[in-house]
Amino acid sequence: MDEDVAEYTLNQAAGKDKPILVEVKLESSRKNEISIKSGQVHNVSASTDAGMYVRVVMKEGIGFASANRIAKTTGSSLARTACRLAKAGRRKERVRLSSEKTATAKWTVKQRSRLRDVSNDDRLRYLKSLDSEVMSTGVKVYGRYFELADSETESYFASSEGARVRSMVPRLRMACLNTVSSGGETEQSIREWGATGGWERSDEWNAGPALAEEMKVLKNLIDNGKAVKPGEYDLVCGSEVAGIAAHESCGHPMEADRILGREMSQAGKSFVSPSMLGEMIGSEHATVIDDPTVPGSYGYYEYDDEGVKAKPRFLYKKGSINEFLHNRETAGKLRVNSNASSRSSVYEKEPIVRMANTFVAPGDLGEDEIVKSVKDGVFMKSFTEWNIDDKRYNQKYVSREAYFIRNGEIAGPARGCVLEITTPRFWKSLDGVSKKVEFTAAECGKGDPIQGIAVHTGGPLLRLKEVRLR
């Protein structure tokens, strides 16, 4: 990638109106996608892209301009546009950025089996093997849609403060949709696996056996599942449910841009305010971490899109509101340091505050201990419908796979179990956590235009005492 273009563009922007900061990012990528439907090829695509953005911070505002070309002439034009847009902000309150260590770094996610060397026949064989596993169960499944996307993205980030960060990230994702039918009723499974790394990651997922098992589980659910009688029960949440709760009712409300109102007309504000740092939101078992540095994770990065070195962020710590997710703008406003949460999904989108891999920290109980401790309850292993309000206070999770627990034993399947609960009630009900954390891949949507960004969500088993289910 042409570093000269970045240097030239920085000089073009920095020389004009004495901006507080200029950032230039060059990015090139290649991406392959293949999908199958009912065992047949549905779509095959392959694209390459290269482009750049210029982001200019002035006292009057922030300007951002991008184009799908990397060249000095393009950089010069983008620099002019970004400076003009920044000045047009007419802010009464001067933009204040946190002061951060200037990074010079190069980081690469290693691949044992390079994605660029994988043929479409290999990709197809992989998807067809998953479809075959699903079909081998004998369960009636229709839809049967599987898609695989892999990409390699190189970028070069340069700032007027001297940061220079070069990176290369390979990323792999498989998503699928299966509808199980039995006796005229249906249940649906929408699943996703994702990782940074090479083709070897697809083996590590073990997705085929997991999907085959799920088809059988959903058929059993249709044939034998019973509704939960509305009432208060102890609830054991599987890692998938723990992960979505960590993401939706901890990660999002702890994003400082949301707390400060910047997402107010789209994703919303937050029930959390800056003055709530240190307040209790949950029990002593409620520790939620967002960590971009989990090796191989879908949301992995070493430096964020402002050149700040990534590290784990302890959002809720032993039940207290501990640390917000910050970029340099929000950190500057609250007079703390950035914790490297600035990400953009592609060079065409402005970097904003994002999560990476958000999970509930492990506890000290065995999984058996958790189940055995419940006299009358439900184990919600996974979820289907979910949502949460725009202040991140009222959330709902409906079970996909769930079981009754009676006298410490897993009993029959529970169908369509609904947990509708406030954020403090969820985290204050948490009274036991198992030792082993598992992750699920997801695309988190935020920003305007929307930016779907790779994240992992996860956790161990959680035991919630006496929550209302129906």
Place this chain on the structure above:
Amino acid sequence: MSRLKEVAAELVETARDEGAKEAIAEVFDSTVGQIRYSNSMIDSSNQWHSVHAHVFVAVEGRTMASDIRDLRNGADKVREVVSLARASPINKDYGGIASGAFKYRRCRVDKRIAMIRNPAKFVLDAINGAISGGAQDVGGTFFVRDSKWGIASSKGAFAEDGNASMDLSVRAFTQPEASGQAVLVTANVDKMKARETGIRAAERAVAAKDAVSGEEGRFDLVMEPLFLGGVVGATAAMASGLSVELGMSMFKNRIGKRIASEEMTLIDDPIMKSMSRRMFDHEGKPCRKNTVIKNGVLKTYLHNTSTAKHFKTRSTASTGPLIATDFSMPSEPMMFHPVLETGDQNVEELIGDVRNGLYVNNTWYTRFQNYSTGDFSTIPRDAILRIRKGEVVGSVKNIRVSDNLMQFWKSVDALSKSPEEIYWWDEAAPPAHLPAARVRNMRITRSS
């Protein structure tokens, strides 16, 4: 750059020279400007410019699509795409592309939109309007969009189109938990009433003050077009033939059957003047009005050439982008511009005939337990006003609509006279012309 359709034709020609039996090239040139604002202040001003081409080729039963981002080497890239297609597995699902001696309508674009030099003025007008209406805190976005696209195919498509539009979103707060949202979407610069949009958002925020927690139970809902936009978007996605095939639709095996109340007629009208107006789909087939639901009866699914073949019918000229987006699969049939036919009441009359209900301004996070049954929930946001005996008597918060989408449409009993073009973020999407609606006896739930 020379005319876009000619660039597209050159790409198609190259593909054919390389041995592609069928090819489509669609060339885009777009500039989008955006201002984001919050806390009654501009946060950032953004501009994106891109020129690129979507190319689709079919070679001996094998297909390949690509987004060619660097058109300086367009011909070389097309050769690569054809070569990749040859090395790809056979696609038995492929049913061909639209074919014919197509005739295209022409449509005028408001060229003044692309010439706007001071978009911040509209934002400041919206903020000032909202504050004058009682808001304490205002945020939102303002977009100016200017796009041109040209298409060519090996089966007769050869056309050029473009659109320019402006969309303003205003969320006003009068208290930390009292807000109102209003949008204005237009392809005519004279109709951008930013200050009035701010005032409308503030009016709702004022009405939403001092909200109490809502009750669970069954309530009639009077929905603004903005709220309805989220529900129509979810419904429109289910009308796609591909969604039906994949089990992502409650409309399977329901053509010719009653799936909504008689009041409901849902049309996809891509050719009316709107933010999402287009004269041809992404296979180059001229767009047309498609009546999907007529007086409550499902009339058709939406099709591209491949799904039409699967369902043994004809394409409805509804092919979506050839490359996957955040919200669509490649070539997925889609509604470009849903239009819900209007009724004969005004909003006051809709409210006046409600004994026990809610007036809802906006919604988000519409999600399904099972797409094939339509069991879903959605979270009302911004002004949620309590209606008793035909009167608004206060405001509520912290509720959720948890019901079934088919039941929802069967329970619509009245629509307002005046439609509004709406589009907000990716929740009230795609852009649509919708009236206000009243739906009876919906299930409301809340957190414990």
